Amino acid sequence: MTASAVVTRQGATVDIVGVSKSFNQRSDSARVVLRDVNLTVRSGEFVSIVGASGCGKTTLIRMVAGLAPYSSGMIRVGDTIVKGVPKRLGFVFQDAALMPWRTVRANVAMGLNETGALLSKADARTKVEEAMGLVGLSAFADYYPGQLSGGMKQRAGLARALVSEPDLMLMDEPFGALDAFTRLRLQEELAAIVARTTTTTMFVTHDVDEAVFLSDRIVVMSTSPGTVKDIIEVDLPRPRLRREGLLDNRRAAELRDQVLGLVIEDQAR
Ligand SMILES: Nc1ncnc2c1ncn2[C@@H]1O[C@H](COP(=O)(O)OP(=O)(O)O)[C@@H](O)[C@H]1O
Ligand SMILES: [Mg+2]
Known part of the structure; x- marks a missing residue:
């Protein structure tokens, strides 16, 4: 970040x-x-x-x-x-609750929700990349949840919560x-x-x-x-x-x- x-x-x-x-x-x-x-x-x-x-x-x-x-x-x-x-608001549950048919990057991007609409596409992309970097998932951006360990799924859930820079x-x-x-x-x-x-x-x-x-x-x-x-x-x-x-x-x-x-x-x- x-x-x-x-x-x-x-x-x-x-x-x-x-x-x-x-x-x-x-x-x-x-x-x-x-x-x-x-x-x-x-x-x-x-x-x-x-x-x-x-x-x-x-x-x-x-x-x-x-x-x-x-x-x-x-x-x-x-x-x-x-x-x-x-x-x-960022919310992280015990179960990361990722969308199985979306990549890590797309799942993290979902966390932008209403704040995402205010951003340019490039800025939104930057924020998503930063959030994935923050939790050490940059190399797994194109993976699907089914390809991740439990810890990596929770990391993705954390990145999704952090991406909107919640208060x-x-x-x-x-x-x-x-x-x-x-x-x-x-x-x-x-x-x-x-x-x-x-x-x-x-x-x-x-x-x-x-x-x-x-x-x-x-x-x-x-x-x-x-x-x-x-x-x-x-x-x-x-x-x-x-x-x-x-x-x-x-x-x-x-x-x-x-x-x-x-x-x-x-x-x-
Ligand atoms: N939707 C619900 N309807 C009825 N009872 C509920 C509901 N959600 C939770 N409870 C009850 O409220 C109590 C507290 O639950 P919960 O908040 O999940 O506890 P904790 O997270 O501390 O384990 C429990 O007795 C649970 O059965
Ligand atoms: Mg509980």
Whole structure:
């Protein structure tokens, strides 16, 4: 990515204020999945969300993305209250969800969506090439998803999210389906990428070490109904380049134990 592509923009702030979410059940009753969630994510901040399975992490992030309505409260991205999908949003799912009949380049280009219409063809092409370069996929631009490894597919999904230079990146267990080694490398690459951009990131994971490595803050959620239980500040210096660097870091171990303790405490109930 060129310097000019990143210095002019600012990451969005995200305000989640008193948000609750219920799902209607077969009977007349509604099930409260999230209750009174409050969280402010600062511009450019990297926040991870961890919590037991089923606590509502995906539901929360989908609501921020405008993909699901919230039952009460308010979510604001930048200065816009979320009603539909906010502009300049990048979303990465656990499954890269690539179009199998399109090349990597064409899949990445899809991420330009409404911003693409404002660009000349040449500029759009440049952005797509830059995004592929950022995730190390330049040599695979003409490949089809079926020809890629799991890690490369996630890279393509990441490039598709990054290509529009989003103000906000939402990532829902993006590395959850990858083998341990690919996962470590992608964590390092993501850390390097976000360090070079101004984007704000909300990152759902069940991997506490991953959260410690990547985050400025870690939001621990409790279950039934899901709400913010605690927020842990990750006071490890940046840049954090290598996962191995955290293995013998005492503070990282303390933070991991603290977060893990909070999650397990909740699961035990
Ligand atoms: N569309 C839906 N309809 C009904 N219940 C749902 C729906 N989506 C999620 N849920 C329920 O909401 C809870 C939280 O789900 P989810 O947000 O996927 O949790 P997490 O991502 O933390 O594992 C779960 O109990 C799940 O069954
Ligand atoms: Mg989930």
